[in-house]
Each structure stands twice: as C-alpha cells, then as structure tokens.
Amino acid sequence: MSLTDTDYLINGSSSDLWERHVGPRWYSHDIAGLHIVAIDWNTWERGIDRVRQDRWIRNDIDAIGDRPWILLAHDNPHASFFRNLPTKPLAVLTGHWHTDRVTTHQGIRFINTPSALFAGLDHSAPSSRIITWDGIEVKPSAPIGVPRTPVSGGALWSRSLQASGRTAGGPVLCGDAVIVAGTGDEPESGRVTVLGLTDGEQRWSTAFDHPIAARPAVVGNMIIVHDIAGNAAGFDVTDGTRVWTDFSADPLRDWCLTVPAVSSDDVVVVGYPGTLRALDPVTGERRWTFPRPWPHFNNVPHTGVMLAGDELLLGAAPLRPALVAIEPQTGEPMWQLDSPSAEGTDRSAAVAATPLSVAVRDDAMSHLDWFGWSPVGPGNRHRSGVTVFPASGHLWAIDDGKILWDRETSTVYAPGQPAFHGDLVIAVTSDRRMSAYHVRTGSAAWSLELEGDALLPHIPFRRTAHGPLMGSPTVEKNTVYAPGMDGRIHAVNAATGRYERSYEIGQSLLAPPLATDDRLIVVTTDGTVVAVGRD
Template structure:
C-alpha cells in the first residue's frame, strides 16, 4: 500500500500557513493550524491551491504513487499584491512547432516559434502593464513532442508574471494523430497525457487571485473518457474546499458543453477556452463564455491573431480584446492603428475623395459583406469585448441609419431581407427575424445548442424559406415566422470546425459543402431536407476521409454547363449539378480560401488567399493566368497563416466593363482586366476583408473597423481622385 504524504505549508520566514488547500488530484484537504497536511497519493502529484495574496514557484511536487516509504514535503509561499481590479491575460492555442514544415503551415515553416511566445511574455510590462498573470488554455504545442515541450517550458520560464498552462488535445499527440468520434459524439484525435505530465505537470488544478478561484481542467482526456470521473470528483472536492460563496472561473481547452456544464456543482462566473481558433463571446444562463483565437497566426474564423486582457473587479468579469502587434508575428510594422479595430467599432479615416459616405457600425466588421435590398443597406457587426453584436439598416443613398438592433452575440454574417423581415444569424446559432421597417424583433429561433454552435455563414432564401446552419444542424426556417420546417442533424457526428459555407439554392436543390465532415458536398431538397446526392460513408478515421473534399466556402452555379464551383482548403472543385459527381479539381498553394469563385465568360476567377487571383479554364480547371498581389496588410486573417497579406476577399466582376475589382486588407482596391492585366488602384485607407457590392453607380463594402463605405470608383484604365495606377 502507498504510504501517506506528510507536508507543511509556510511563508518565506518559515511561519506555518493554515487553511491552504492541498490535493492529490482527487481528495482536497486544507492545512491545519500548524500548516500541516497528510494525504495518500492518488496520482503523480501533490499540489496546493495558491491562496489569494500569495504566490510560489513550487506549487506541485511529483511523487511516486507506488512508493512504500512515508514522504515529507514543504511548500513555501511568498506574499504578492493582488488588489482589485485584478487583470490577467488570456491567450490560447500557441501551437509551438519544433517539427518540420507542416501541411497546416502554409507560410512554409514552424507554425509558432517558441521565440515569439518568449518575446511576447517578456514584453508584457510594456505591452500590457496591468496584466499580472497569464493563462494559456491548451494546444500549447503542435505535435506533443518532447522537443516542443522543452521549447515551451523555456519560453515561459523567465516570464515576468505567473504563466498558468492548460492542456489541449495537441498536447497529448506525442504517440501520433488518429481521429475518432468520442463518447459524446465529438470528432477529435486520440491522445496520451503521460508526456505532458512528465514535462509540464498536473493537468487539473486550481489557484486563487484577488478572491477569484481559478479552476483548470483537461478537457481532452475528459472528452475521451480517460479520466472524466476522476476530474469530476476532484472538482467537487475543490469547490467544496473553496467555499460555496467563492466565485470561480473555469479554464479548459475547448468551450465546455453540456457534458461539462450540466454536472458542475455550481455555475462559474465565466469559462475561458480555445480549440476552435475563433473569437466568440456568448452568455448562456448567466455564465460568460470566452472562446479566444490564436495569438500568433490567424484563426479558423478568419480572426487576426489576438489576445484578451481580463479584468476581475471583485464582482464581475470584463474583457479588453486586442489584435496582436505585428512585431510579435515577425511581420513588418504597418500604417494602420488596429489594436481594437477588428474587435469593436473604430473610427478610421478613409480617403475622402473616393468616399460618398461612411457609417460607423456599433461593432467591428469581418469578412461578410453588406446586403443591398430595396434601397436599404444591411450590415452585421461584432462586439468582441462582450456577448453582443448588432444589425443595422442604412439608407443606401445617404448612409443615414434607419434603425439598429442589438443582438445577444456577434453577427459576423450578412443579414438577409425577405419581404418585411430581415433575417440575421448570430454566432451562438440563434436566428433573429427583425422588422425590416423598424428593426423590432418579430421572432427568434433559438440555438439548438449555444455551447456548440458557431454560426459563421449567411442565411439564404428561396420561396420564403431560409436555409442556414452547419453540418450537424442544417435547418430550414419559415422566413415570416422563424418556424423550423426541417432540420438535418445526421450529416456529421459533430460540427467541430467553424463552417463558412452558406448554401446555394437552385430551384428545389440546396447545395452546400463542409469540412472535415461530411466528406463530400451535399444536396438536399429545399422543402423536405431529404438528400438528393449520395454521400460516401465515413471511414474509421474521419480526418483522413475529410481530406478528399475540404470545402471552406460558398458554392456558385455556372448555368452555361449546369455545374457548381466550390472553394476548398487548397483548391477549387467543380461538380455536376444533377449528381454531385466531381468533374475536376484544381490545386492552389496556400490554403483556407473562403471566397466564392467568380464565373466570367472567359473562365473562373478564384481567390488564392495570401497570394492573389487566378483564372481557371471552364472545361478542365487548367490555369489560364495568375496574378500575385503585394501589399502591406496590418495582420493575417487567413486560417493558420502567419504572414500578413492583403488578398482575402473575392473580386467583384463588372460585366459591362469586363473587369474585376479586388478589395484588400492593405486598404487598396485593385482593378484588373479579364486577362489579368492590372488597370489601376484605389487607395481607400481602411483594411477590407469583405467583398464589394455594386450599388447606384458606386460600390458598398464594410471595413474591419466596422465602417460601412459607399465608394465612387471611376472606371477606366487610369484612376483619379485618390487612386494610383
């Protein structure tokens, strides 16, 4: 039988400290009046909960669970000022990569260098002087290898503030990557946590700062069922020791869903997570859920690299979300002030000679464009410092705001006007039906699971039926009432990658593609939701199956030959409309291009994010021409990309002029002929990730700063009034 561990907790002068929580990973006890404790080992560690006002470099001790000799250990705490308000920093998914060039690393090199994290942490006193600690919520390293953990621990070892590490699924991948469907019907990789424990430390623990109890758990092994009962028992004991009136937050790699939230002994104030590589702030049943994107490369939701400053004032949690400065991305400095521009409304100064009018939305813009309907411009916005967004209606001629409607979470997609109703999708999966004349809410179709919905695609309508959703909750709504007409929940075990594919409706055929599952684009009946194409079955490894047709954006129809074009992760796919049969695929360098191909008489123009545009042959997909674009963008927005580049949005095809207008993140709109020849540039001065919409002889768009712009862009091979050729 293992022997008892005896221990002592003291201050730096050797005085005993009573009431300090100590755990063996299951049981939680507190030190007695003499600062002593005794525990029988239950795992590989004995750890303490660092109390409010105290810190230590040694908060856990490794033990041999099979030892037969009694052991004595001592924890020494030092005083630390933790006055209110207390600010800490949340970052996530650092993915330190010590391996070779990776399929996912489209800038050809290591996904994140440990030197980037080390430099960032070292600069915190200047970059974020009020932040007194950091929590990194998982996927600390990319492959879970020993070399990566060595680099990680070196990067955090000299940080000027305490850095608390949370394990993620990539941190348990040292035995390889194999996809599976978990006990909660979740697509994930398998894993082994032994190397993490050997090189980092405990995978679940707690600490206190300024009266706030911080709980860390290992979501990945909990989801796999390797230790969920042990973690749950520890948490019950930990919260009991903390006291029922002590507020707490929960930090884990993934946004906790029902499998976590439903069994918690009591609700946390907030949860902090990553995993999805997204920026998403929602409130569910009074709990704030903060899901943050990657700090050193762009997110899967096309968020720029970001970090969050979190402030605890003794009562509530508030956020200050910031775009990562270019120097920590190893990019050149830029001319835009973007610290908050992609997070909340920010009054930029566009080039006035080209601007008819500008309207500042309540929040920031994203990559979805505006909608133009019946003389009204509709736009959604994101407010990433709180669970909020907006939908606004503007007069197309003047930019005067007709109405504004706040939403419970960000609107990163294009609203849709259907008769007298404006339909908007929120990131929590809820859908709002707003009165087109006043903005008053007519109906709300609630999210099927706000923990697990990340609604990034725009609604599409036909015959008064609105279709939207993701691969595990594709649904059709009655536009006038919000009534659910049909819902498909069987297309994928789970939606675990944010989807950017809006549906394409052709008569009664609804076409859409996703990744990683289903493993091919699908077609369903508009009225019934029944499948029209045959979808290949999933193989044992859903990740391998998904590599065939990884659709990342919305399809377009080519009526000339009854075909469908879809953007894929690193290419373009052409399908036969009637059967869904693949006609051809064209590969592109780079990846994760979400922009819909453009059908022209000369061929298909596709956006190659991080490079430029190119035209493909209609019959074969062969390359007809390729135009690379250079420009100084303020940040990367293409998923997994580290290097900032201006090209992200699709160009607008001007049939009457036989030309293309390509907006850029460098604040420049470029004009090209249909043969790829440049015709001029318009310097707007605002980063543009959204496409252009032709309107009344001009053009509409929204910048990442949340400014809706009506532009006057002169035609012709040379540009005047603020443009350069």
C-alpha cells in the first residue's frame, strides 16, 4: 500500500476521524507541574511526518525551559529521537508490545505495561500499572490487578524472590545449588540469586541493571545472564561478583526474553533478537557480532538462538525468513529458509538472499507470516541430528536444512521447547494437549488431553480462562513433567502418555521444572521458587 499523511494505518483508514472527533495526533499539556508530550509514533516511525514532528517537539520542549516532562508514544522511538532535544524526558510511557518491561537508559525510564483486558505477548496476565509523579520523579508500580495466591502446603521449601517464571525462565542446577534470576527491588532492576538445593537457603544475591526474563546459562565457574534490554553479564558462581558486562547497542529496541546459547567451544551467544554477540564466558570479550536479522517488530520473540551441531539456528515468528543458520565460530551466515511450503524442502532452494540482506529491510509488514513456518519457540536438537521447532499452528522438524515433517497443532502462541524421550519428541500441541511423535517420521505415538483451567489468562490476547498447558515440558528418566497454568506440575509417562499424577503448587506455572533425583523445583509466575518431593 502507498503511505501518505492521510493513509498510513495498517487497515488503510484515514486519521481524519481521530483528528475530527478526538484531537490532534501530537500535542502537549501540563498536569501538576509535569509537562506531558504525545507524538504519533506510527507516522514518525514510517518517516511520513518525522521532520514535522521533530521540529514541533523541539520547539515545544525549548519553550518549557528546565521544567520536567514525559513522553507518551505508541512504541519506543529510536535513540536518534532524543539526541537533538533541548532536555531529556523523565520517562517514556508506551504500549504496542503488550509486555511488562521497565528499563532505564541514560537517565530516562522506559515503561511498557501489560494489557489491562487480555494477556500480553510476553505471557503476562491482564493487569495495569500506577505511575506516580511526586514532583521530582516519575515512578512506576509493579503490575497490579493480578491476584496473588499462596503456595500450596506440602512443599519442601519455597522462597518469594520475584524470580522469572516466564516461559524461558526457571531454575538452573549448578552442583548443590539452584540459580534463579528475575526482577530486583525496583521494577526496572534485576537480580541473580543462588539458593541451596536441599534447604532453599540464600547463599548470595546480586543486583543487576535491568530485569532478567530468562534463566541463566552456566559455563564453568561463570553464570551468564541476559536482561530484557539485551545487555549481558558474567557472575562468579561462588560469590556473585560481577566479572564483566557487555552492553546492547540498541537497548530501546531489544526485547530479549530468551536464554543465552552456549556453543560447543564455550562461546556464549547473546543479544537475540537484536544484534547477536558471541562472547568469551570468562572475560566477556567479543568474538563476533551479527546484525539484527529482522526489522523492528512488536511480536516479542521467544525462539532464541540454539546450537544444532555446527550451526546456530534462530527465527522470529511471524517474520521472514522463517529460519536462519549462522556459523558459531565466526558468525557468518550459512543458509536460511524463507517460505518452505512442502516437506523435503532443501535449503539450497532457499538461499536466494543471505540473512545480512534481510537486516537492511525496513518494511516489516512485507515479511509477515502469522500462521506459517516461523518458529514461535525455541527448538530442540535430538541426538540423531533432527531439530524440532514449535511454529504458529505447526510442529516441524529439520535435518541438515531440509524439512523432514510438519504436523498441524492448535498452538499459535505456545513457545514451549519440545523435549525428547528416546526416539520420541514430546511437545505441547494445544493449551490442553500434549503429544508425542516419532522423531524421524513425525508419526504420532500418543496424545493426552488434560482437564482443568489456567488460574489466569496467559495466552496472548486471551481474556478468559483457557487450558493449563503452554510452557516447556521436562523429561527425567521415564516421566514428562509439564508446568501447568492451573498451578500444578503434571507428570505423564513419557513412553505411553499415561497420566501418572500431579503436584499441587498453587500458583501459575509457565517455566519448565527442574528435576533432580528426589525433587522438582519450579519458579511460578509470581516469582516464587518452590521445591516439592518427587515421591
């Protein structure tokens, strides 16, 4: 479509009705000594009237002198937006992403709040936030309106830490310790904590600059974390000393919810979905960088970067290319799958453009594929070399760049990572169903439907109760342990699909459980770490 001053909205409608019945598309006014400025981010981002809006806001801010002000925008403007302004805003309040994300950059608070009436793209429950102006600061509250329930009795131990219970969150085992990461004392801060496996007692806890949505990676004596703005850091596992920090090049546009990837030679890859960086886990030294493969788009990606043999694989539903492979030692592009439409698609037919050429494309809308092949969650690699990805309404498997099989599912927004048991791949295939397929052929082995409802809506755009399944299952020996949004861990026989039992936790579960010889450890969506006995 052609973009003009009066025809720029996605549905082709004009802004005339808004301006006629509501008011101007950019404006400012004062409330209680605070100057409030609003812009039309949509037309600014698309370059339709960027010069006009830039001129207007410079004049507006210049006229108020040193008075404090905040910016209202649909999405975070690019960093260049702030460079030529007479003064910086105290805060930027945005929507668009439907997430719980608060960060601070160069003294500005950037506040994105979950949707009030439906679940967010980061699987946050419907909620709102109070923004307080005390004459000096603009302070965001934690999300409100989400009922908090106590942990059920019978736990071996529990600790309320605001740890990340998102789909990529959860605990990590390191010897006789459990490592968790999440939000710190303030909504824009993070924290890494180490607990004793046996008793849950805190051994150390270290603050970080921004909230952490994903579980850490452990490489030798280092804990590697990746915050929601794309920054990474390495901590000494013994005492929590921060050894190094690697900063994102675009923290306003990087919305990172994924786990750091560790390649075969212990290089840690961080930064997805922005600029990828390969780092030495001990020193933080950069080995290589890889530019953002996709345009800036508001579908929060959960796929992450995964090592598949001698390839690093990444993808971002609903954008094209569906899948990109890069060389883990050098960061060089290897191949990509753009629009595979049939089983057996060979990668050689899909390398018309390298991932590097995709990085310079500006029109995200031309690369959309809402219900197709782009992964919505992280893949997992079987010992045979087959990698299985959850996609929008699909579960598909690749081997050496070829599509082996594709099975339709009912999961449009289910980023759970598949798990393996022998030659079976086990995945969440709807909000109530878990299924197993033979890895090489994709033929069905078993399927199980679970009863019960989620305690709160967590599937994006859902506002009413839905089924309990979405997060990644964990396989330990012969049992699948699935986190349930109904507040239970569901145990299923991995070979037959027979339901064995449930473990009552009492709070919603999205993150995969950690299974040890005698216990299960989970992080709830409330941020509570809970250990229960397996027997």
